[in-house]
Amino acid sequence: MTKQLTFFDIFSGIGGFRIGLERAGFKSAGYCDNNKYAVQLYENYFDTKEEFYFNDITQINTKELPDFDILCAGFPCQPFSISGKRQGFEDTRGTMFFEVARILKDKKPKYFILENVRGLLNHENGRTFETIINTLHDIGYSVQWQLLNSKFFGVPQNRERVYIVGHLGKDYPPKIFPINGIAQEKVKNIVSYPFIKKGYQSNATYSPDGIMGCLTTGCAGFIGDIPANEVKNPKDIKFRRLTPKECFRLQGFPDDMVDKAFEIGISHTQLYKMAGNAVTVNVVYAVASQIAKAEEENAKS
Ligand SMILES: C[S@@+](CC[C@H](N)C(=O)[O-])C[C@H]1O[C@@H](n2cnc3c(N)ncnc32)[C@H](O)[C@@H]1O
Incomplete structure (x- = not known):
């Protein structure tokens, strides 16, 4: 050995x-x-x-x-x-x-x-x-x-x-x-459907292949509410911000790390920053x- x-x-x-x-x-x-x-x-x-x-x-x-x-x-x-x-x-x-x-x-x-x-x-x-x-x-x-x-x-x-x-x-x-x-x-989806949107709603771009852009410390990541293959008109999509847990998943971190962070009172702002800074x-x-x-x-x- x-x-x-x-x-x-x-x-x-x-x-x-x-x-x-x-x-x-x-x-x-x-x-x-x-x-x-x-x-x-x-x-x-x-x-x-x-x-x-x-x-x-x-x-x-x-x-x-x-x-x-x-x-x-x-x-x-x-x-x-x-x-x-x-x-x-x-x-x-x-x-x-x-x-x-x-x-x-x-x-x-x-x-x-x-x-x-x-x-x-x-x-x-x-x-x-x-x-x-x-x-x-x-x-x-x-x-x-x-x-x-x-x-x-x-x-x-x-x-x-x-x-x-x-x-x-x-x-x-x-x-x-x-x-x-x-x-x-195979690329693993972080939510249950393959649709991830990058950028802010005003200049919406979306990626039907389900690949998110590069995560930043401010979490500019938003996700749509309709699976990519079901989108008929992009204007119909409503977006929400990625959660800290989804951002950690995008970097390959285990969910229980975010659970621990919540338990010890670390804010969402800090968690987004940590995920964006991580390797x-x-x-x-x-x-x-x-x-x-x-x-x-x-x-x-
Ligand atoms: C790009 S991040 C690295 C993140 C890390 N690889 C991870 O997976 O989370 C750079 C880190 O360097 C730390 N840093 C910056 N200046 C430092 C210093 N003078 N001494 C120690 N750490 C420092 C920051 O706090 C930050 O966490």
Whole structure:
């Protein structure tokens, strides 16, 4: 049997990485996030008693960190997102990547998994991404990446994100990508009929294939009251806002997490924000499974 690898969950939010990595057989060593509501839900939902917690990544003294094998981080994406001002490293949130690099440099875990918006690839004509890849390479990692869309991983959401995986050492890195739809299960509907509408009623667009647009922190998601294949005139459709539970489902989170959030009094506004900020669990699971497979093959050889 291979040794159970541990991970450290940076920018942990509500634990999208954690659920995906645990499902693939890995164990948490600790987590870091400075949003009090996300941490409140994380600590009430997961058993974190034996784990290390850090509030602000910029204040982490790496000597105080536990050892771990995988670092995972969906670093803040607003500075690179086409819906933001795109100030990149000029925005303090953009410099969070360098905090991740600092931890990698000092701790040298065997693997890392990073996630960010598609816009990271072409920000500043590709120079930002080049800086990121070169920095990771200089620390000693072989680096591979792929743009993955959540809609191919069992959730009806059109969410494209770049996943970057590093392996310590530059010779013979395990092949993680491409992931060619290994998890392309049939798209699961989040409500009982295949009709999901994106945008506000005034500029209604609707998707008869039942695939929702990319979830945002404000939950611009609305859903129609008639199954898509029964719509005769789009004007007849009445829309309602997606519930927090439906938004969590769109990201692959289990329903009982939202039940726990309600139980501890977290507001709908915060829940919409958490769901929109999160990483899709199913995609993390697919990437983490590739690492697990590489480790098993390595143990056999
Ligand atoms: C894109 S979200 C990551 C969400 C997470 N992957 C999930 O599945 O929920 C970025 C997270 O970084 C956190 N964050 C931002 N600045 C931080 C800092 N200086 N230290 C720790 N966490 C920070 C935010 O609170 C937010 O939860």
